[in-house]
Amino acid sequence: MNKLIEFKKVTKEYRVGEVPIKALDGVDFSISEGEFVVVLGASGAGKSTILNIIGGMDKATSGQVFVGGQDITRLNEKKLTEYRGEKVGFVFQFYNLIPNLNALENVEFAAEVCTNHLDARDILYKVGLKNRIRNFPSQLSGGEQQRVAIARAVAKNPLLLLCDEPTGALDYVTGKTVLKLLQDLNKETKKCVVLVTHNSAIAPMADKIIKVKSGKIESVTMNQNKQSVEGIEW
Numbered sequence: 001m002n003k004l005i006e007f008k009k010v011t012k013e014y015r016v017g018e019v020p021i022k023a024l025d026g027v028d029f030s031i032s033e034g035e036f037v038v039v040l041g042a043s044g045a046g047k048s049t050i051l052n053i054i055g056g057m058d059k060a061t062s063g064q065v066f067v068g069g070q071d072i073t074r075l076n077e078k079k080l081t082e083y084r085g086e087k088v089g090f091v092f093q094f095y096n097l098i099p100n101l102n103a104l105e106n107v108e109f110a111a112e113v114c115t116n117h118l119d120a121r122d123i124l125y126k127v128g129l130k131n132r133i134r135n136f137p138s139q140l141s142g143g144e145q146q147r148v149a150i151a152r153a154v155a156k157n158p159l160l161l162l163c164d165e166p167t168g169a170l171d172y173v174t175g176k177t178v179l180k181l182l183q184d185l186n187k188e189t190k191k192c193v194v195l196v197t198h199n200s201a202i203a204p205m206a207d208k209i210i211k212v213k214s215g216k217i218e219s220v221t222m223n224q225n226k227q228s229v230e231g232i233e234w
């Protein structure tokens with residue numbers, strides 16, 4: 001399979017006052033097209049930093065980050081903003097929907113600026129919100145709001161979908177339905193999904209598991225026994 005993402009000797013240093021914090025310390029890994037990847041690690045390990053660098057929301061201090069063949073560490077601010085807008089779909093723990101737009105408008109608003117965007121209504125139907133498209137975020141449950149957020153990310157028709165603790169604010173059952181949705185979308189659309197979590201029980205649903213510890217890669221494992229979300233419990 002073709003490589004979609006490649007980290008080469010990536011470091012990220014934050015400086016708070018005099019003290020440098022090494023969030024990433026020589027990180028190497030690659031992700032192939034179509035893979036469902038779980039990035040696993042304890043709080044503070046550097047998971048979100050990896051995701052934010054892939055998504056062009058944060059910049060590596062050193063090293064190279066290839067996405068779709070281009071080194072995104074070399075992009076200027078304008079190109080990086082374009083990259084973020086066109087190529088990356090984000091799903092966060094808290095859904096970050098615009099409160100005064102309904103579900104359909106939230107998805108349209110994000111998608112319409114993208115060249116190859118998909119039909120907002122079609123995607124909302126696909127995520128199971130056919131009867132909710134005129135509802136405002138305050139009129140939707142947490143799980144439904146996360147579905148809108150996923151639809152918003154997918155409707156951009158991005159190169160990859162980045163999810164940071166997407167079930168973190170949801171109860172067990174709702175969290176599982178959101179994971180199932182992400183797994184189904186990955187299967188159907190063949191889009192690469194990178195999901196960050198501290199919950200190791202989620203790992204069996206991945207094609208590849210990247211374990212992060214104290215800013216370093218602890219292991220990268222291909223999962224020989226990939227499971228559907230229904231079969232996973234925690």
Ligand SMILES: Nc1ncnc2c1ncn2[C@@H]1O[C@H](COP(=O)(O)OP(=O)(O)OP(=O)(O)O)[C@@H](O)[C@H]1O
Nearest residue numbers: 014016021023042043044045046047048049050198
């Ligand atoms: N903007 C920042 N300024 C300073 N330090 C930061 C900043 N962002 C992250 N860090 C530090 O970098 C390290 C890695 O943080 P990161 O958010 O990537 O961890 P994480 O694995 O995603 O943790 P969590 O599961 O708690 O979200 C932590 O020590 C964190 O305190």
